[in-house]
Amino acid sequence: MLVNVIEEPGTEMALRAALSSLCDLGTEGPHLIRLVAECEGVNALLAVVLESRSSSIRTAALRSLSTVCCITDTIRRFEQAGGLEILAELLTEETRPEAELSEAAAVLAQITAPWVEGNHNVRGLTESLPSIVHSLTRLVSNTRSDETLLLSAAALANLTFMEPQAVWPLLDCSTAGELLQSVKLRGPQASVFLQEQAATLLANMAAVPESRPYLAEQRAVVGLLCFLQIRHSPLQRAAEIAAAERVQQKSAIAISRLCSNPVVAAQVVELQGVSRLVKLCKDKRERNHSDGVLVACLAALRKIAANCGTGAVEELDALELVQPRLLDSFLLYSSRPESYV
Incomplete structure (x- = not known):
């Protein structure tokens, strides 16, 4: 019924109501979303995006798409309906209202989300990467909307999970530097979720050795050390506390990868980053008892020690974190109560 109204709306009001109802339906569970797919709901929404003369209706259709495209079926x-090509073209049109571009970024973030089971690639993504990354980087640089920035950052971060080749257009567009600058401009108002996406992007880019000189040039390590300062609070929602842990873990992973370069490792020492890494290892409350954060910080400290010596760690009476074996250090400070013997 809803799909029929979207395909042949009697009035604009009816179309708006149907789009809103479809959006609500998307939160009711995968069984209903599969019905939307079977009834050609995705095709109907894409047709609205292409054909409607109203920007607000196109925006609503994109919002519905981002809601229903959360399982592999949709x-x-x-x-199959050419949705990726439609998104890529839409994002290149700078004259589009930002609300539309923001919702298009949301759809892209959704269809590339690493948590969608069985969704390992999207046809045509590789070919569209240069255009998409350029458009999202422009959004990151120009937007004053926190929501648009978060959605664009999430889309970019998700691209680095799904498509390893994304690193090359990211380098061409100086995306990491633009994102770090936008986060910096938000100051203390930058949400933990935005910091998570930025840390994720940097960690995934740093996995590619060719990207490390660029990230070092952008002084990404300064931003990462700022992200490491994040702390959870009992007043935060569970989602925010979990995101804070991921920020710490991803930041430490990125630092470890970047510290393959002795110059970057020396920067971390100079910026007192070793002190924060040691504290996160030794004080379980600082990392909300996360062993994932512990392992990432131990790896970063050992990479720094390998390139700069153990002096900075010894000054903090923390030599046990960098020798002898990683497993020994982990067991010493792990939050897990069970025996590993």
Whole structure:
């Protein structure tokens, strides 16, 4: 019924109501979303995006798409209907209202989300990467909207999970530097979720050795050390506390990878980063008892010690964190109560 109204709306009001209802339906669970796919709902929404003369209706259709494209069935329908090409073209049009571009970024973030089971690639993504990364980087640089920035950052971070080749257009567009600058401009108002996306992007880019000189030039390590300062609070929601842990873990992973370069490792020492890494290892409360954060910080400290010596760690009476074996250090400060013997 809803799909029929979207395909042949009697009035604009009816179309708006149907789009809103479909958006609500998308939160009711995968069984209903599969019905939307089977009834050609994805095709109908894409047709609205292409054909409607109203920006607010196109925006609503994109919002509905981002809601329903959360399982492989609907993502495959989106793919088969040429949805990725439509998104890529839409994002290149700078004259589009930002609300539309923001919702398009949300759809892209959704169809590339690493948590969608069985969704390992999207047809045509590789070919569209240069255009998409350029458009999202422009959004990151120009937007004053915190929501648009978060959605664009999430889309970019997700691209680095799904498509390893994304690193090359990211380097061409200086995306990491633009994102770090936008986060910096938000100051203390930058949400933990935005910091998580930025840390994720940097960690995934740093996994590619060719990207490390660029990240070092952008002084990404300064931003990462700022991200490491994040602390959870009992007043925060569970989602914010979990995100804070991920920020710490991803930041430490990125630092470890970047510290393969002795110059970057020396920067971390100079910026007192070793002190924060040691504290996160030794004080379980600082990392909300996360062993994932512990392992990432131990790896970073050992990479720094390998390139700069153990002096900075010894000054903090923390030599046990960098020798002898990683497993020994882990067991010493792990939050897990069970025996590993």
